[in-house]
Amino acid sequence: MRNKGISALACAGLMAGAAVLGGVTPAAAQAAGESASATDLRERLERIPGMTVVSVADKEGYPLYSLTYRQPVDHRKPHGAGFTQRATLWHKATDKPTVLYTGGYTLAGGTASLTRLIDANQVSVEHRYFAESRPKGAAGDDWSKMTVQQEAADEHRLTRALRSVEKGKWLGTGASKGGMTATYHERFYPEDLDAVVAFVAPNDANNRDDxxxxxxxxxxxxxxxxxxxxxxxxxxxxxxxxxxxxxxxxxxxxxxxxxxxxxxxxxxxxxxxxxxxxxxxxxxxxxxxxxxxxxxxxxxxxxxxxxxxxxxxxxxxxxxxxxxxxxxxxxxxxxxxxxxxxxxxxxxxxxxxxxxxxxxxxxxxxRGTYNNSTIADVDRWVKNRGQRMMFVYGENDPWSAEKFTPSRHDSYRYVVPGANHGASIAKLPAAEQTQAVKTIKRWANVK
Known part of the structure; x- marks a missing residue:
């Protein structure tokens, strides 16, 4: 898998995931039905074991919390060495849906297209071993803990912790490596999220077959x-x-x-x-x-x-x-x-x-040695057992040449004609775009 271009787009983890879907504009922060005050919410966040509120800023009339969350370096040894993982929470209301947005790299600063579409809260998370979410000392040099399973466990713990605050439906999303990461999370912890929408997520299920x-x-x-x-x-x-x-x-x-x-x-x-x-x-x-x-x-x-x-x-x-x-x-x-x-x-x-x-x-x-077993397992699971999963690809995107095949369990795949690694739902033909948006809103339980 080649990826210098991932720097150029910050992969699609930013480019496609933040693409405009034609979603709704957030209502004013004072609108009816808004959740508890920002002060009360901050207190609730700080009561979560391992959670620290680093700062609070205003974003479009809603509080944006910068967070760190204590994670085990090795989830098989939860009481061993730990590290702090960076995340943010853009909070609108506790009864709105929440989008878990992973760029697959450093902490994404933008708003995911899915968040705009369903007027959701958004949790953004930095992938382990990137930037400030790398363990300190010798643990940070142990690259054996930089795995699909360990990151999925990070996101599982973070999701379960924040579900105590955000009570609506939860949808995972990301693009390119972010879309892969969201898919891996769903495979290993299918009870965490109510649906996943992954953009231009490569699936090299058999690395020997290109x-x-x-x-x-x-x-x-x-x-x-x-x-x-x-x-x-x-x-x-x-x-x-x-x-x-x-x-x-x-x-x-x-x-x-x-x-x-x-x-x-x-x-x-x-x-x-x-x-x-x-x-x-x-x-x-x-x-x-x-x-x-x-x-x-x-x-x-x-x-x-x-x-x-x-x-x-x-x-x-x-x-x-x-x-x-x-x-x-x-x-x-x-x-x-x-x-x-x-x-x-x-x-x-x-x-x-x-x-x-x-x-x-x-x-x-x-440097490391390749092992195909995990990705082959994810491929089989998505194809046979995944539920409420949507994959969006670009016809002319090399990363989209090897795709996930969704199951028949309320799951879908769309290919945007002529699109590159910036493929989005907004670029689908009108009928498919309408269908995809309708499906996502049904999953999120929004009109």
Whole structure:
């Protein structure tokens, strides 16, 4: 699973999850039926064992509580080492529905589309081992506790604690890795939430089989566009001797280093080139195809400058360690999987044939060994036993090439025509959009 683009969108965890659904605008804070005063609510939050109210701010007339919640590093040893997980609660009324919004990375600061749609309270949570939610000391360096199950247990404890305050229906949501995280929570603790709406959530259920991704890159867009992109990608490696110095100059100017992760500028350059077509489709659309230069006729400057604006994304030490996107790559390397593309059109021009995998962009201490069992289990459970689950994907999004298949138990999947990693319900055809919105409101018990 490739994901430098996740920085660009903060993954879709922010981009798609915060997309506008055409939801209702919150009523004034003084409207009839509002819950107890902010002071009373704060006291109730502070009475929850392990919960700390860090601060309270106003957001659109409602209190926004910044919280920390004490969690076990290992939920199998609840009385062992612990850490504080960051969260926020945007509270409107205790009888309104509540949206549990996980970006899958650091603490998301925006409002989820689902929250707008059903005029809900919103709980946002930071994924363990990201930013301020990383254990201190030796426990923070024990990456064996950075797992799907442990994060699901974090969210389970937080959900049960805050359900003592927010009494309405609870719906989980997120996009990309956030959508995956919401799905994993539902699989391991299906009694916590009343429904889940996951956007562009990849499902690499069998990491050894990447035919879904290969098929995507053989069919996305038009043949002319695909051929042009492949030609540019190949030419970037053919002209390595003249383009690598440009890359090195850019890296020096930006203060980028590669010693702890990819190792050399040559490896870092090749990795960025390999990711280029993926990122083009992830963040762009077919409307960008006419901008692709003629690979054979373009000058070095034209080729390099266009690439930097269309998918050539640099992976550097500064953004890949413990304080950056490194925790994601650790999960990809050990549980989530990745797209191990063949790049047949690049035969003969690659210097590092085994580089395109997540351990390549991790410091040595964070690397791990892949185990398929958890994600395969989640895939089977969603397909056969999941209830009230909705998945929204983008037709032209490479992350959507391997999808979750929902069960027949009041669960649904929609694909937004022509959409990239920013696919949302608002972009569905009118009839499907109406159907999806109606389903979500029924789940949330709102009109």
């Amino acid at each position: 035919t879904g991704y290969e098929r995507f890159f053989k069919t996305v867009g038009t043949k002319e566009c695909r051929d042009a992109l492949n030609a540019v990608q190949r030419e970037m490696l053919v002209r390595r001797d003249t383009l690598l110095p440009k890359f090195e100059a850019d890296a020096k100017a930006s203060g980028d280093t590669f010693e702890e992760t990819l190792g050399t500028t040559d490896r870092a350059y090749e990795f960025a080139v390999l990711d280029q077509v993926w990122n083009f489709w992830q963040s762009g659309t077919a409307a960008d195809c006419p901008t692709v230069p003629d690979a054979k006729k373009a000058t070095d400057d034209e080729l390099y400058d266009w690439s930097k604006k269309h998918g050539f994304s640099v992976y550097q030490d500064e953004s890949l360690g413990t304080n950056g996107s490194g925790p994601y790559y650790r999960q990809a390397a050990t549980q989530l999987g990745w797209a191990d593309l063949r790049f047949k059109h690049l035969k003969g021009v690659r210097n590092h044939p085994d580089i395109y995998q997540p351990n390549s962009v991790l410091p040595a201490a964070m």
